[in-house]
Amino acid sequence: MLSQEKIICHRLLDPRYGLYQLVLRGKIAATAQPGQFVHLKVGATTDPLLRRPLSIARIDRARGEITLFYRVVGRGTALLTDVKEQESLNVLGPLGKGFTKPAEGELLLVAGGIGIFPLFSLLEAVDRSRVKVKVMWGGENRQFLESAGLPILRELGVEYEAATLDGSLGQKGLVTALLESSLHRTRTSQEMHHSAVAGAGPKDSVLQVAACGPRGMLKAVTEICCRQGVPVEVCLEERMACGVGACLGCVCTVKTATGHKRRRVCAEGPVFDGREVVWDEG
Amino acid sequence: MKVDLTTRLAGLQLKNPVLTASGTFGFGEEYARFYDLALLGGITVKGITLEPRIGNPVPRIAETPSGILNAVGLENPGLEAFLSTYLPRLEKLKTAVIVNISGFSLEEYAKLAAALPENSCIAALEVNISCPNIKDGGMAFGTDPQSAGEVLAVTRKQTKLPLIAKLSPNVTDIVAIAKAVEENGADIISLINTLLGMRIDLDRGRPLLANTMGGLSGPAVRPVAVRMVYQVYQAVRLPIIGMGGISCWQDAVEFMLAGASAVSVGTANFINPLAPLEIINGLEAYCRQKGYHSVKELVGLAHRKEEPFDEEKR
Structure with missing residues (x-):
């Protein structure tokens, strides 16, 4: 769950759109499922304070590697661009519930x-x-x-x-x-x-x-x-703090038999049945 | 040398002085995946109310320099579901469980206190008179000494469990509130809850949180919390659980020197799930290095007139 992942590859894919590829080697690849995410500690100080959630794009179990792609959108992702290959990153994951994998x-x-x-x-x-x-x-x-x-x-x-x-x-x-x-x-x-x-x-x-x-x-x-x-x-995406379901920061609203209920995007999601999501309510 | 970490706060006996803070630790299960919660002094579970609450809309979280604002709005399953679903699971954790309760009236606080069993894993009740994210009740009780006292008095009548009064920092005079809860039956004081704050989204020109305002926590609030623990320690005799931005053992030591008998780790769990364990280990090592046999010896040392650490060198 808490893993020091070694940075195998970190490269800029497109300067115009601030797109990067990050390949990590460690424990996470062994159990990662499609649609799950990882929560990265970016920088060594308390500012920015929170981890940054990134979805897992590729899983290579044989090599023990996961690939993440990200776009620089704020301070956290801007700081992430500084990490170097061969260094390690403190990663929480794999987290959340991913996609249903069809068999046919x-x-x-x-x-x-x-x-x-x-x-x-x-x-x-x-x-x-x-x-x-x-x-x-x-x-x-x-x-x-x-x-x-x-x-x-x-x-x-x-x-x-x-x-x-x-x-x-x-x-x-x-x-x-x-x-x-x-x-x-x-x-x-x-x-x-x-x-x-x-x-x-x-x-x-x-x-x-x-x-x-x-x-x-x-x-x-x-x-x-x-x-x-x-x-x-x-x-789904939502502003997230803990990433493990403890803080109730990242909820969405779903329809259930007993009325509207909150669900934690980080724990019950990030993947939801679209028909259950209440789209027009915060 | 073995350091004694056991801690007693009035009727609350803990194996060590490190707890987790309400609202940052769910009902414990989320972090039980990382370590055995029995290693902790205890856990404080998410605040519960009489009725289930769906909480505030999103965004509920906004990051600030070395801190976060949250406006969850006391989302919780309500008393009934807590008793039937969550309490049996908490029984299995083998750790002291502190249940945080919030009411919208004096009657609700009383009902909650009466309904929470005295002979269970519940080691104490934390009376939340300081939630900044709900419209009525919550902080409204905790910002006036008279109402703060009334909440404690009605709660006291309903339970023999140790009562912890959780104070709000959003007051002019924290000492007046502390004295009021002491006089009305509180056994322990915990502080601080979050500081009321807000952020504005520059793109939309609107408050960033759906609830407009939220509670600030994290390392940014620590000096405010240390100051309040120091002031309350001087003014009342009740033991104090200090909290507010504690992220490492050094922070915990600072609170204990200011007068806290125990500490709670909150926001730090989100960044480092192992923070509470690292703090327990760090506290023990610090006591050993300073030559203290018990962690209790640290409590309130910063209030001494003489240099606290000259004496031990002799």
Whole structure:
């Protein structure tokens, strides 16, 4: 749980977007699951005070390594850029509850911006000889997507569709538009298939979506999936203190049979059933 | 040389003077994954109220220089669920359990005290008259000597368990509050709760916390806490549990020299889950190095007129 991880690789991927790759070797890789995160102590002083949560992007059990990607957004991540290869980092993890790993059927990974990072770990964990995986990824432009992981998608040979705000790669616009038209196509073809082969029910339930990105996007993805009757898991982000479920700082709200309840993003999440999340309440 | 770490605060007997602070330690389970909680002097669990509370909306946390603001708003499962679900699990921990209670009226404090069993793992009740993150009750009781006294008086009538009054630092005169709780049945005083603070988001031009204000904790508040422990030690006879930014053994020693008989580790758990254990070990090593047979000998040394550490050298 508390581990000194050795920094195997730490490099700047893209100065324009402040994107970095960090590879750590230690105990965490042995038990890490897709969608889980680690909590890093950055700097040796009390300012900044708290650890920084980063999702686990790749897990290499054979080498005992995990890969993290991060974007510099504040003081904590700015300080993190100073750590050097061969040094070690004090890491808490693996933490949280990750994605459900489908054993068969079809998995659609929907990412917004750096939300692709935790989805890499799920992509690599599923048995793609049994599960058909497709990635839909939206970002600012071609350069961002290239720097943030398109080479990994190509390396893994996974089918993907991109959406960019400026149209420099893939469809111009948001990833939610890609999702909407794709799910619509799938449903229509399934319905046709259904009327041809009566009682081929199981096909229906085997498509599932896993999504990570900004809250507004996750809400839209969940709405689209709900309309199409497709199960969806979302990976949430929240300001976090302890990371282990003790402080109740990072809650979200979910619908339950007995009314709205709080759930700890760090402990019951960060991955939740999108249909349970109350999106319009803090 | 063996150092005696056992600590007695009124009726509360502890194997060592290091506790964990309420609201930073859940109901213990989260940190039981890191070490055996029986190694601690005791744990103080998340504050409970009569009814379940969903707490404040997010963001509940904001980082500050060497500190954090929190506005959780006393989210907790309520008395009934605490008794049926959490208390049986706490029984298994083999450590002293202090239950923190919060009410929105005198009657609620009384009901809570009456309902918490005297013959269980519960070693003491911490009466929270200092939560800054709820609209009524909480800190409103702890910022006026008369109401602080009234809360302790009604609670006292309902239980034989040692009562710890947890004081708010958000007052002009901490000594007046300390005296009021002493006169009304408190056995022990714990201080400080968090300091009321706030941050504003420069991008949105709005308060960063959903609750607007929150309680400041962490190393940033430590000097304020040490000062208040020092003042209260001079003014009352009750034993003190000192807390406020304690992150390492040196901090714990500072509080004990100021007059605390025991200390609580709070925010530091979030950064270093092993902090309480490291503090226990550090305290013991410090006593050994200074030639003290018991950790009790440290308590209040900073109040002595003569140089405390010349004497031992003789």
